Amino acid sequence: MTRFVLSEDDVNIIRHLLSELTAQHQHPDDSSFLNNVTVYAQELPRGVRMAMNEFRLAEKSAVLVISGFPIDEDSLGPTPSSLEDARMSSRSVREEFLFALLASLLGDIIGWRTQHGGRIIHDVFPIKAHAQEQIGTGSEQLIWWHTEDAFHELRGDYVGLMCLRNPDAIATTICPLSCVPLTKKQTNLLFMPVFTIRPDESHQRKNAVGLEVANGEPDGDFDHIEEMLRNPRKVALFSGSQDSPYIRIDPYFMDPSANSEAQEAVCQLIQAIDQRIQKVVLAQGDVCFIDNYRAVHGRKSFKARFDGTDRWLKRINVTRDLRKSRSQRSDALSRIIA
Numbered sequence: 612m613t614r615f616v617l618s619e620d621d622v623n624i625i626r627h628l629l630s631e632l633t634a635q636h637q638h639p640d641d642s643s644f645l646n647n648v649t650v651y652a653q654e655l656p657r658g659v660r661m662a663m664n665e666f667r668l669a670e671k672s673a674v675l676v677i678s679g680f681p682i683d684e685d686s687l688g689p690t691p692s693s694l695e696d697a698r699m700s701s702r703s704v705r706e707e708f709l710f711a712l713l714a715s716l717l718g719d720i721i722g723w724r725t726q727h728g729g730r731i732i733h734d735v736f737p738i739k740a741h742a743q744e745q746i747g748t749g750s751e752q753l754i755w756w757h758t759e760d761a762f763h764e765l766r767g768d769y770v771g772l773m774c775l776r777n778p779d780a781i782a783t784t785i786c787p788l789s790c791v792p793l794t795k796k797q798t799n800l801l802f803m804p805v806f807t808i809r810p811d812e813s814h815q816r817k818n819a820v821g822l823e824v825a826n827g828e829p830d831g832d833f834d835h836i837e838e839m840l841r842n843p844r845k846v847a848l849f850s851g852s853q854d855s856p857y858i859r860i861d862p863y864f865m866d867p868s869a870n871s872e873a874q875e876a877v878c879q880l881i882q883a884i885d886q887r888i889q890k891v892v893l894a895q896g897d898v899c900f901i902d903n904y905r906a907v908h909g910r911k912s913f914k915a916r917f918d919g920t921d922r923w924l925k926r927i928n929v930t931r932d933l934r935k936s937r938s939q940r941s942d943a944l945s946r947i948i949a
Contacts, residue, residue, distance in 0.1 A: 612672060612673075612674040612675075612676060612785070612889075612891065613662070613666065613671075613672040613674065613675045614675075614676045614677075614678060615658070615659065615662040615675070615676070615677050615678070616678045616679045617656075617659070617677065617678065617679035617680055618656075618658075618679075620656070621656040621658065621659065621679070622679065622680060622681065624654075624655070624656050625655065625656070625680065625709060628651070628654050628655065628712075629708055629709060632644070632651060632708050633704065633705055633708060636708075638701075638704060638707070639707045639708050639710075639711040639731065639732060640730060640731050640732070642944065644708075644711070645711075645720065645731070645944075645946060646944060648711055648712060648715045649715045649719075651712060652712045652713070652715045652716050655712060655713070655716070659677065659713070659716075660716060662675065662677070663713065663716040663900075664716065666900065666902075667716070667717050667718075667931075670855075670902070670905065672787075673785075673787035673788070673789065673901065673902040673905040673906035674785055674787065674891070674899065674900070674901050674902070674906060675899070675900045676891075676893070676897055676898070676899045676900075677713060677897070677898040677899075677900075678894070678896065678897050678898075679896065680709065680896040680898070681896060682706065682775060682776075682895050682896050684776075686702065687702055687703060687775060687776070688700070688702045689918075689919025689920070690736050690776060690919050690920060690921045690922070690923040691734060691736060692738070692739075692917065692919075693738060694727065694728070694734060694738070694748070697734040698728070698730070698734075703775055703925070706773060706775060706925065707732050707925060709773075709898075710732060710773045710898060710925050710927055711731070711732065711927070713771070713898055713900075714769070714771050714900070714927045714929050715929075717768070717769050717900065717929045718769065718930050718931040718933075719929065719930050719931075719933040719946065720927060720929055720946055721765075721767060721929070721933070721936070721946050721947070721948060722928070722946055722947045722948070723760075723814065723928075723947065723948050724947055724948065724949045725814040725832050725833055725836055726813050726814050727813075729947050731927070731946055731947075732925050732926070732927050733747070733925065733926040733927070734923070734924075734925060734926075735747045735748065735772075735923070735924040735925070736748065736921055736922060736923040737749070737750035737913075737915035737917065737921050737922070739915075739917050742915065744812060745812050745863055746811075746812045746813050747813065747910075747926065750912065750913055750914065750915040750921075751912055751913070751914065751915075752912055753909070753910070753911060754784075754909045754910040754912075755861075755862060755863040755909055756784055756785075756786060756862075756884065756888060756907040756908060756909035757811070757860060757861035757862070757863065757864075757907055757908070757909065758858060758860055758861065758903050758904070758906075758907055758908075759901075759903050759928065760811070760814075760928070761808045761811075761859045761860055761861040761864075762808040762809060762810045762811065762839060762843070762861065762864065763810075765930075765935065765936045765939065765948055766859070766903065766928075767903055767928035767929050767930050768902070768903055768904060768929060768930055769900050769901065769902060769903055769928070769929040770900075770901050770908070770926065770927070770928055770929075771898065771899065771900045771901075771925075771926065771928075771929065772893060772898070772899045772901070772924050772926055773897070773898045773899075773924060773925040774893035774895055774896065774897045774898075774899075774923075774924055775895065775923040775924065775925065776895055776920070776921075776922060776923040777892070777893055777894065777895060777922045777923075777924075778920060779913060779921075779922065780892045781892070781910070781911055781913045781922050782890035782891060782892050782910070782911045783890075783892070783893060783899070783908060783909070783910055783911075784888045784889065784890060784891070784908060784909040784911060785888070785889050785891050785901060785906055785907070785908045786884045786888045786889060786906060786907050786908075787902075787905060787906040788856065788857075788905055788906060788907075789905065790887045791880065791883045791884055791887060792883065793856075793883075795853075796876075797876045797879060797880065798849060798853060798856060799853075800870075800872055800873045800876035801848045801849040801856070801873070801876055801877070801880065802847050802848075802849045802850070802853070802856070803847055803870065803873055804845045804846055804847045805847075805868045805869070805870045805873045806845065806846055806847065806848055806865065806868050806873070806877065807844070807845060807865060807866045807868075808843065808846060808860070808861050808864055808865050809839065809840055809843050809864040809865070809866070810839050810840055810864070811861060811864050814833075816833040816836070816837070832949060843866070846859070848860050848877065848880075851904070857904035857905060858904065858907070859904075860880075860907065862877075862881055865877075884907060888909075890911070893924070900929075933946075936948050
């Protein structure tokens with residue numbers, strides 16, 4: 612893991628930039644902001660831009676943490692109790708602008724019509740009704756390590772997490788694939804398209820938020836997700852270079868492969884990652900970017916209080932090639948994949 616700590620001068624530059632942007636734009640989801648976010652991001656401190664650029668290009672580290680941005684607890688207010696509450700609130704808009712600026716240094720920000728009501732930036736905090744679910748707004752279940760949206764061909768290259776509050780030091784779990792020993796035989800087997808990964812809970816109709824049509828029934832956005840659940844296609848877990856492969860995996864939502872050797876290779880990989888999973892505790896103000904092709908991530912279980920003081924993160928997905936999703940976006944400027 613690589614960490615970049617903002618200096619006092621860096622923080623002052625960022626604050627000045629955020630003051631300008633919040634005066635010009637109401638919200639980071641606004642097209643007027645998103646269409647120019649890569650331009651605005653060039654006004655971030657040079658050291659930050661260089662750290663993000665090296666992370667994007669060199670692939671020396673699979674995790675980058677930007678630390679040192681102060682968050683005002685009084686302005687932040689209590690942790691929301693529902694996604695609707697979070698969506699209606701403007702308490703963390705300044706932090707969302709910074710998060711979007713940093714993320715755009717890696718590529719283009721994307722969202723999903725089937726996830727968090729099509730929002731670009733997601734709120735991650737415990738919801739009482741989700742306590743026992745395998746979902747980011749759960750709490751009492753361990754979130755099994757995975758690559759983000761592993762089931763989808765248009766998944767992001769990076770997933771970002773911004774910590775607004777973490778008083779109980781709840782750990783995010785991370786394991787770069789580079790830490791895992793692999794034999795040539797294992798690697799060859801994992802390059803074979805003989806595995807299935809089903810859509811995770813966050814994309815399913817039952818967890819839809821804000822995606823209802825006038826008659827109160829969900830629209831057709833989930834039809835293709837349900838088809839993927841019924842008939843998941845065969846994929847390879849590894850891609851790219853044999854010497855330093857990229858990974859897509861989500862063991863909780865995978866079915867056993869009919870190829871016994873390939874299934875054994877997956878079991879060995881899962882065991883190796885389990886043995887090497889690392890705990891990363893994000894502090895207030897930390898922004899963590901995980902290379903979604905080179906590392907898995909998850910979260911430890913915890914007992915939420917639901918009293919406005921629980922852990923609260925923001926999450927964002929970034930792609931290095933927005934064009935590859937053009938057939939599933941309404942127009943060239945849209946960031947939302949249907």
